[in-house]
Amino acid sequence: MRCVISGKVQGVWYRAWTVQEAEKLGLKGWVRNCMDGSVEALFAGPADKVAAMIDLCHTGPRAARVGAVTAEDFKGDIPQDFRQRDDA
Template sequence: MGDIAKLCRIRGKVQGVWYRAWTVEQAEARGLTGWVRNRADGSVEALFAGPPDKVADMIAACHQGPRAARVVDVAVEDFAGDIPEGFAQTSDT
């Protein structure tokens, strides 16, 4: 089975708690590509692409996040757009 890509919207206390930097570290450790950014509504949005088991593991980790985060929901959908090289923190939306 080939690589997959999932777009995630993480809600809760996820801004101002190093969630994006934590996400970059965690995704890179799993060899994933994609990006993470803050949303104007206070959520964090992330794209994870790579082997299905690694993507699933990353999504599971997002339910916890870094120590100061308080995640209340992680919404996941399939993604069919362009996948960047590497994993980066991008501009807020």
């Protein structure tokens, strides 16, 4: 699933938190900041684990103020681990 998280999600350790939580769930994918102030993430793995991660994204780390999380199916290459990517 490709997700876009908006709100106060940059400058609050959202990407590092996402990496930590995704690794705990055993997910593959990536996370990065976008120029519009949102965070984009790709989550791949068992459906229940992906759903759990998307639920977590609605709250994020303590300093974040999530306004919205949108999720859509993703068709493309999936990395073999979970990592933080360069900004988009």
